[in-house]
Amino acid sequence: MASATLPAALSPALLEQPAVRVLSEALGENLLAATDFRGEIAITVERKAWYKAVSLLRDHPELEFKLFLDLCGVDFFDREDQPERFAVVLHLYSVSKKRHVRLRTPVPESDPKVQTIIPLFKGANWFEREAWDMYGIVFDGHPNLIRLLTHDAFVGHPLRKDYPQGQRHVLKEPRKWLLQVPPESEHMIVNLGPSHPAMHGCFRVQTLLDGEIVRDAEAEIGYMHRNFEKMAEARTYWQVIPYTDRLNYCSSFMNGHGWALAVEKLLGVQAPARAEAVRVILSEFSRIMDHFVCISTNVVDLGAITPFFVVFRGREKIYELLESCCGARLTVSYVRIGGLAQDVPDDFVPRCRETLEFVMDAFKQMDELLTRNIIFNNRFRDIGVLSKEDALSYGWAGPCLRGSGVETDVRRDAPYSGYDQYDFDVPVGTTGDCYDRYLVRIEEIRQSARIIRQALDKLPAGPVIVDDRKVALPPKSEVYGNIESLMNHFKLVYDGILPPAGEVYGATEGANGELGYYIVSDGGKHPYRLKVRPPCYNNYQAYPEMLKGGQIADAIAIIGGLNVIAGELDR
Amino acid sequence: MSPLIQDLIEKAVVVLVVFGGLLGVFSLCTLIERRVLAFMQFRLGPNRTGPQGLFQPVADGIKLFFKEEFIPAGANKLLFVLAPAVAVVTAFMSTAIVSYGGALTVPALSFLPEWLQGRVIELQIADLDVGILYLFALSSLGVYGVVMAGWASNNKYALVGGLRSSAQMFSYELALGLSWVPVILVTNSFRLPEIVAGQAGWFWNWNCFALFPAFLVYVVAGTAEANRTPFDLPEAETELVAGFHTEYSSMKFALLQMAEYVNMITISALGANMFLGGANTGLPFLPPTAAFGLVGFLAFAAKVAGFLFFFFWLRGTLPRFRYDQLMHFGWKVLVPVAACFILVVAGVVAALA
Numbered sequence: 057m058a059s060a061t062l063p064a065a066l067s068p069a070l071l072e073q074p075a076v077r078v079l080s081e082a083l084g085e086n087l088l089a090a091t092d093f094r095g096e097i098a099i100t101v102e103r104k105a106w107y108k109a110v111s112l113l114r115d116h117p118e119l120e121f122k123l124f125l126d127l128c129g130v131d132f133f134d135r136e137d138q139p140e141r142f143a144v145v146l147h148l149y150s151v152s153k154k155r156h157v158r159l160r161t162p163v164p165e166s167d168p169k170v171q172t173i174i175p176l177f178k179g180a181n182w183f184e185r186e187a188w189d190m191y192g193i194v195f196d197g198h199p200n201l202i203r204l205l206t207h208d209a210f211v212g213h214p215l216r217k218d219y220p221q222g223q224r225h226v227l228k229e230p231r232k233w234l235l236q237v238p239p240e241s242e243h244m245i246v247n248l249g250p251s252h253p254a255m256h257g258c259f260r261v262q263t264l265l266d267g268e269i270v271r272d273a274e275a276e277i278g279y280m281h282r283n284f285e286k287m288a289e290a291r292t293y294w295q296v297i298p299y300t301d302r303l304n305y306c307s308s309f310m311n312g313h314g315w316a317l318a319v320e321k322l323l324g325v326q327a328p329a330r331a332e333a334v335r336v337i338l339s340e341f342s343r344i345m346d347h348f349v350c351i352s353t354n355v356v357d358l359g360a361i362t363p364f365f366v367v368f369r370g371r372e373k374i375y376e377l378l379e380s381c382c383g384a385r386l387t388v389s390y391v392r393i394g395g396l397a398q399d400v401p402d403d404f405v406p407r408c409r410e411t412l413e414f415v416m417d418a419f420k421q422m423d424e425l426l427t428r429n430i431i432f433n434n435r436f437r438d439i440g441v442l443s444k445e446d447a448l449s450y451g452w453a454g455p456c457l458r459g460s461g462v463e464t465d466v467r468r469d470a471p472y473s474g475y476d477q478y479d480f481d482v483p484v485g486t487t488g489d490c491y492d493r494y495l496v497r498i499e500e501i502r503q504s505a506r507i508i509r510q511a512l513d514k515l516p517a518g519p520v521i522v523d524d525r526k527v528a529l530p531p532k533s534e535v536y537g538n539i540e541s542l543m544n545h546f547k548l549v550y551d552g553i554l555p556p557a558g559e560v561y562g563a564t565e566g567a568n569g570e571l572g573y574y575i576v577s578d579g580g581k582h583p584y585r586l587k588v589r590p591p592c593y594n595n596y597q598a599y600p601e602m603l604k605g606g607q608i609a610d611a612i613a614i615i616g617g618l619n620v621i622a623g624e625l626d627r
Numbered sequence: 628m629s630p631l632i633q634d635l636i637e638k639a640v641v642v643l644v645v646f647g648g649l650l651g652v653f654s655l656c657t658l659i660e661r662r663v664l665a666f667m668q669f670r671l672g673p674n675r676t677g678p679q680g681l682f683q684p685v686a687d688g689i690k691l692f693f694k695e696e697f698i699p700a701g702a703n704k705l706l707f708v709l710a711p712a713v714a715v716v717t718a719f720m721s722t723a724i725v726s727y728g729g730a731l732t733v734p735a736l737s738f739l740p741e742w743l744q745g746r747v748i749e750l751q752i753a754d755l756d757v758g759i760l761y762l763f764a765l766s767s768l769g770v771y772g773v774v775m776a777g778w779a780s781n782n783k784y785a786l787v788g789g790l791r792s793s794a795q796m797f798s799y800e801l802a803l804g805l806s807w808v809p810v811i812l813v814t815n816s817f818r819l820p821e822i823v824a825g826q827a828g829w830f831w832n833w834n835c836f837a838l839f840p841a842f843l844v845y846v847v848a849g850t851a852e853a854n855r856t857p858f859d860l861p862e863a864e865t866e867l868v869a870g871f872h873t874e875y876s877s878m879k880f881a882l883l884q885m886a887e888y889v890n891m892i893t894i895s896a897l898g899a900n901m902f903l904g905g906a907n908t909g910l911p912f913l914p915p916t917a918a919f920g921l922v923g924f925l926a927f928a929a930k931v932a933g934f935l936f937f938f939f940w941l942r943g944t945l946p947r948f949r950y951d952q953l954m955h956f957g958w959k960v961l962v963p964v965a966a967c968f969i970l971v972v973a974g975v976v977a978a979l980a
Contacts, residue, residue, distance in 0.1 A: 268791075358947060359859065360947075362667055362944060431945055434948070435946060
């Protein structure tokens with residue numbers, strides 16, 4: 057696929073893309089460029105047309121890019137090919153048309169301002185704050201443009217290329233009040249977190265309580281922020297793999313899977329069939345495990361402690377399976393760019409079947425303890441309802457989005473790793489309450505088991521990593537045996553994987569929802585810019601809004617069902 | 628020796644035995660609860676301290692003694708210290724009228740003083756004529772311990788926990804009280820020994836069968852009264868950190884825990900007396916007085932153990948209610964059911980009389 061950049065006269069192939077056509081008709085010369093790289097449409101527009109372009113993408117009947125995915129800044133500090141130093145990049149998805157689009161706008165360093173798109177997408181709020189926090193790009197009209205992932209004593213913008221990396225800033229005064237008690241009210245401010253039994257991880261919600269009723273709520277995140285994206289800019293592509301394990305550490309394999317696919321997309325290589333099948337099997341096991349953790353900790357917060365122990369035995373079995381494949385349990389780092397680190401053990405298939413049987417037995421017990429339990433039903437039904445429109449606007453993902461009635465699943469709509477070979481259903485909720493999210497997860501566990509069984513039945517033989525010496529290391533026996541492999545090994549370790557210059561957005565269906573890696577490559581051995589689209593970031597953003605008017609006990613019931621993982625939320 | 632002194636000695640011994648016994652059962656309960664829950668959850672539970680972890684409560688006690696005694700700044704010191712005392716004193720006082728399984732007959736052994744030989748010792752500290760009313764009064768007082776603890780801590784979680792607790796206990800006390808009325812109507816007495824005596828004979832004479840709705844209300848309201856899952860909202864650890872005892876440490880925490888467990892034991896013992904026939908074995912050929920009254924005591928103990936196990940079981944099974952659902956359930960379900968059933972029982976009793 058050749059990249060094409062034709063600002064004045066767009067190539068006919070690109071004009072066939074509805075997004076390009078509609079925008080070029082409406083914006084005229086304000087549309088600066090459009091490219092098609094690895095099957096991804098990217099459109100660059102003038103800054104003054106930013107808001108109009110976004111609203112067109114969202115509302116035009118031919119486009120309907122209604123699902124907000126990601127918004128981030130990029131710093132092209134030393135890139136001569138870019139018109140301005142900064143860029144703001146937006147990713148949207150159309151559920152009805154099953155299409156992605158990337159919208160970019162250049163932002164000059166002298167006047168780093170862009171109009172906010174919060175009126176169009178509620179989810180843009182935190183993303184814009186993050187872009188300001190990380191790059192100093194100001195969003196005009198943003199209601200609350202303050203530090204999000206770093207803290208108030210922080211000076212500078214850490215993701216700028218000229219930020220001195222060794223610089224440290226000490227926070228002495230934490231942000232004490234996120235809310236104010238209205239005058240002449242007897243309301244009370246109560247903090248849930250950062251250290252609270254129901255906040256699994258470390259995040260904080262401040263609530264304004266009127267008795268048991270939550271009148272207002274505000275969230276603060278960033279307690280576990282380590283700027284993974286900055287670290288990735290100084291790592292080679294495969295050195296990023298262990299960092300991805302620490303995003304959603306409850307299903308670490310899937311993060312690595314997503315990362316490998318994104319880089320493979322950038323490189324234009326395809327992992328061997330056996331590697332892809334094993335990836336699918338282990339990813340689905342990880343999904344089961346993640347849903348187990350989500351559901352069981354959620355009900356522990358409601359006072360039911362037994363389901364937790366029931367399913368954690370199943371989780372333990374899955375960890376044993378992962379351990380037998382790669383030696384690690386929690387943070388597996390098992391994938392490699394172009395395949396897997398090593399082949400699975402000989403008894404992999406029977407081992408998987410045995411694990412699956414055990415896991416599904418534990419699952420059945422949990423199902424029996426909860427699904428029809430009347431107290432559990434009372435606690436979950438009609439609690440934390442988020443409408444379909446709001447879920448799309450917030451950019452919700454995965455089981456939460458499907459719980460709100462949006463039928464979308466990356467595995468089915470944009471199949472990767474051979475998901476198109478397997479039969480599975482995508483469960484969808486109707487009301488969008490906690491119970492629907494729970495039921496979607498329950499059904500997804502069944503579907504995952506179904507996928508695993510099919511994948512085990514036709515697990516192909518063969519190599520587990522590509523035979524491409526520019527991507528994968530040669531086997532050790534060859535390195536010691538012949539000079540060519542030794543050279544290949546040396547070159548690859550020394551130079552790293554060198555992808556072509558370009559931008560890709562690799563999306564996979566993580567346990568929490570669409571996990572996206574947006575990679576900007578300048579052709580060097582490090583990613584020039586890496587942005588993770590963490591699914592629970594969007595989910596959590598809606599949380600304070602969902603609390604209002606509910607009770608404090610509902611706050612606890614809702615948070616567990618969103619499955620917010622601090623490692624992924626704060627990155 | 629005058630009969631008065633004989634009575635005093637007998638009562639003093641009974642008081643000491645009951646008090647000590649309750650402390651023992653309390654500490655055993657903490658262990659058994661953990662072991663039972665562990666069994667239900669595929670775990671082992673504490674099993675290393677002594678045989679089957681039997682000394683675990685002792686170890687816990689020692690640990691709690693050596694913990695820092697912490698009073699938060701801004702707390703009302705007097706009430707903060709008083710609250711556990713109030714809770715535990717009222718909890719123990721309400722155990723005074725419980726009948727612990729009929730009466731024991733001292734065997735006529737020659738080395739015993741003459742007045743003791745063949746003496747019948749009632750296993751009850753005080754046989755009040757208004758026994759049940761006394762219990763009402765004390766369980767209302769018991770709420771004060773929790774409310775004081777919640778308020779005096781100067782902590783928002785504790786305050787909300789205390790508020791929930793007062794609302795919950797007042798509401799469920801009503802249902803609890805109403806569930807006793809049919810028993811009183813049927814027995815025509817407020818005295819526990821008479822209530823127990825009224826259930827002699829075959830086990831179908833037990834009140835729990837004839838007065839099943841009242842029994843059901845009693846069990847539910849009793850669980851709420853003892854702040855056990857699914858009614859453990861005052862503590863609701865994941866919402867309110869630890870509810871009213873968030874700020875408590877060391878022995879004051881232990882006392883609050885003790886009050887809770889003693890309340891649970893009292894609820895179980897009362898339930899056994901009022902609905903499950905108390906000391907009656909349920910078999911007419913095995914009267915409670917057999918084997919010097921030991922049979923009665925064992926029958927009673929087994930019923931209490933059954934109740935306690937039920938409470939542990941609930942904790943292993945159910946999630947907790949939400950505050951408004953709890954109030955709804957108490958006022959709109961339990962109280963009307965109990966009240967209607969009183970009308971039915973009263974009507975039947977009047978018609979038969």
